[in-house]
Amino acid sequence: MELIRGIHNILPQHKGCVLTIGNFDGVHLGHQAVLAQVKQLAQSKQLPSCVMVFEPQPLELFAGSDAPARISRFREKYLALAELGIDRLLCVGFNRAFAAQDPEQFIEDLLLDKLGVQHLIVGDDFHFGQARSGNYALLERAASKYGFGLNSTSSLKLEQQRVSSTLIRSALQADQLHLAETMLGRPFALTGRVRHGRKLGRNLGFPTANVWLYRKKLPVSGVYAITARTCFGVFQGVANIGNRPTVQGVREQLEAHLFDFNQDLYGSQIEVVLRHKLRAEQRFDNLDALKQQIAVDEAAAKQYFSQQPALLNSLT
Known part of the structure; x- marks a missing residue:
C-alpha cells in the first residue's frame, strides 16, 4: 500500500x-x-x-x-x-x-x-x-x-x-476483551519498538521488553496475560501497561516479560496481544513486594494459558 x-x-x-x-x-x-x-x-x-x-x-x-x-x-x-x-x-x-x-x-x-x-x-x-x-x-x-x-x-x-470505535473503546476500558475482539474481528493488540529501560525487571529476575506506546491516552491499563509476536517467533508472557507507579514512571508504556525467552529484542518491533486481564496496575511499597507480585502474576498467566492450549502459537 x-x-x-x-x-x-x-x-x-x-x-x-x-x-x-x-x-x-x-x-x-x-x-x-x-x-x-x-x-x-x-x-x-x-x-x-x-x-x-x-x-x-x-x-x-x-x-x-x-x-x-x-x-x-x-x-x-x-x-x-x-x-x-x-x-x-x-x-x-x-x-x-x-x-x-x-x-x-x-x-x-x-x-x-x-x-x-x-x-x-x-x-x-x-x-x-x-x-x-x-x-x-x-x-x-x-x-x-x-x-x-x-x-x-x-x-x-x-x-x-x-459496531463502532466508541463501543470497542468502552469494552476495552471495561476489561471486556472478548467483546472488543468480536467487534474488531481480531484480538486487541499493541505494537511498538523495544527500547532500553532502567533494567529494573532484569534486576528483579524478570527481564522485560519495554515499549513506548506513543499515545496521549490508552484504552487499557493493568497487568495482562499476553501472547507476543517477535522477530524470534510467538511467545506467551505477562505485561504491565500503564505508568509504573512503584518506580515513578513518567510516561505510559508497556513492559512485557516473555516466558522461556532469552534473546535481544532491542530496536525490533513487537506485537503484544492482550489475552486476559490479571489485575489492575498498583503501587507497591518497595521492590521486594513488586518482585513477589510479579511472580504471582507470572504463575497466574501460566495457569490461564494451561487452560487455553489453542493460544500456544496463535495470534489470531
Missing part, C-alpha cells in the same frame, strides 16, 4: 481514485465492511482505492487530554489497511487552519483538483470545514455539480449492536 504523507506529497499520478474518509480507529468490522465496498467499486472502475485519515485525529486537536483514547496508533492503522488490500493511504496533517477552511474549498481543491475523486464513500453524518459546516448534503450537491459518485455508509451490527 502506498503511503502519501501530507497534501503536499500528492502527485499528478495520484489523480483518479475511489475514496473514503474517516478516522478508522481500530479498523474494526464496521470499517472493514466500508473498505470492502471501496475496494469493490475501485476494481469495477479500474481505479486505485484510497483512504484519507487525519493526524492527529480531529478530537485530539480540539479536545486535547479529553479526547478519547486511541484504539490504534497510526502505524497499526497503516498495517491493518494494507492487510485489507487498500491501494493508497493519504495521511493529512490536521491543524486549525485545515479545519477552518471553506468546505467547498476542501471539495474543489483537495477532492477534485488534487485527488480527482471519481467516487466518494463517507458516513451520512460526516462533517468537515469551517465550524463543521460541510456535510453530506453539501457533498450531494457537489456530486451532482461535478459528476462524481457518492455513497453513504451504514453501520454494521452484531446481534443488533452497532
Whole structure:
C-alpha cells in the first residue's frame, strides 16, 4: 500500500481514485465492511482505492487530554489497511487552519483538483470545514455539480449492536476483551519498538521488553496475560501497561516479560496481544513486594494459558 504523507506529497499520478474518509480507529468490522465496498467499486472502475485519515485525529486537536483514547496508533492503522488490500493511504496533517477552511474549498481543491475523486464513500453524518459546516448534503450537491459518485455508509451490527470505535473503546476500558475482539474481528493488540529501560525487571529476575506506546491516552491499563509476536517467533508472557507507579514512571508504556525467552529484542518491533486481564496496575511499597507480585502474576498467566492450549502459537 502506498503511503502519501501530507497534501503536499500528492502527485499528478495520484489523480483518479475511489475514496473514503474517516478516522478508522481500530479498523474494526464496521470499517472493514466500508473498505470492502471501496475496494469493490475501485476494481469495477479500474481505479486505485484510497483512504484519507487525519493526524492527529480531529478530537485530539480540539479536545486535547479529553479526547478519547486511541484504539490504534497510526502505524497499526497503516498495517491493518494494507492487510485489507487498500491501494493508497493519504495521511493529512490536521491543524486549525485545515479545519477552518471553506468546505467547498476542501471539495474543489483537495477532492477534485488534487485527488480527482471519481467516487466518494463517507458516513451520512460526516462533517468537515469551517465550524463543521460541510456535510453530506453539501457533498450531494457537489456530486451532482461535478459528476462524481457518492455513497453513504451504514453501520454494521452484531446481534443488533452497532459496531463502532466508541463501543470497542468502552469494552476495552471495561476489561471486556472478548467483546472488543468480536467487534474488531481480531484480538486487541499493541505494537511498538523495544527500547532500553532502567533494567529494573532484569534486576528483579524478570527481564522485560519495554515499549513506548506513543499515545496521549490508552484504552487499557493493568497487568495482562499476553501472547507476543517477535522477530524470534510467538511467545506467551505477562505485561504491565500503564505508568509504573512503584518506580515513578513518567510516561505510559508497556513492559512485557516473555516466558522461556532469552534473546535481544532491542530496536525490533513487537506485537503484544492482550489475552486476559490479571489485575489492575498498583503501587507497591518497595521492590521486594513488586518482585513477589510479579511472580504471582507470572504463575497466574501460566495457569490461564494451561487452560487455553489453542493460544500456544496463535495470534489470531
